Amino acid sequence: MKIFILDSNKKTLSELEKFFSSKNRFEVVGCADNGIDGLKGINETKPDVVVMDLILNNLDGFGVLKELDTSSVKVVVTTAMCSDEIVSSCFAMGVKYVLIKPYDFEILADRISGIVSAENKEVKEIRGFAPSSISSVSVSAAPAEVGTKSVTTLLRDIGITPNLKGFRYLRLAISMVVENEAVIETVTKVIYPGIAKEFKTTPVRAERAIRHAIETAWERDGGETMKKVFNLPNNIKRPTNSEFIGLAAEYLKA
Secondary structure (H helix, E strand, C coil): CEEEEECCCHHHHHHHHHHHHCCCCCEEEEEECEHHHHHHHHHHHCCCEEEEECCCECCCHHHHHHHCCCCCCEEEEEECCCCHHHHHHHHHCCCCEEEECCCCHHHHHHHHHHHHHHHHHCHHHCCCCCHHHHHHCCCCCCCCEECCEEHHHHHHHHCCCCCCHHHHHHHHHHHHHHHCHHHHHHHHHHHHHHHHHHHCCCHHHHHHHHHHHHHHHHHHHCCHHHHHHHCCCCCCCCCCHHHHHHHHHHHHHC
């Protein structure tokens, strides 16, 4: 698997190059600490995956994404800027995964392998949640409980109540990931469209409603309940939509 790395921090760039070069399944074909050289290198080396920060010299990450053909290369963004607006913009521009800094290199490698594996199998093979079979997705069909743990109870305990529109959307989204964890890698291609189909809305409105529900629960007590339930560190910022869905699914399956 050919990797191209883009990061303005030369120390991080060197560490990432060394890490991926030590893994048999990866081949580092190029590195750059600025957007212009990075874009040129990507076009010349034709990597399978680009790992890039959004903060770059000369041409920032969004500028690089605008010029890239993301249908022919998988992009994983690493960034310290974790607002939902930025994450949503990344996904809208074809990014496959956003990893918030600081992060563990092994987790990054695992995410890349998972994305490539899912793409090789094609999204349409993800049972029940592919765009071609999205009509099969329904709240009643999705698992409402995992063992003795209820999706509904979890959301209520965290502070996401049924009066919030995002409550129903999150219940379905979490259930989809519990059923098939690979779906979390295709949140914008499968989860939001699936919710939109089920509830006769749009993917954009589904994303916004979920974000609002998470924000509402977080702001009620500064995220204390969410941190306690998911065993999160005290200094962590509010989870993005995909992070929350993933955390909830992992909690229910534990």
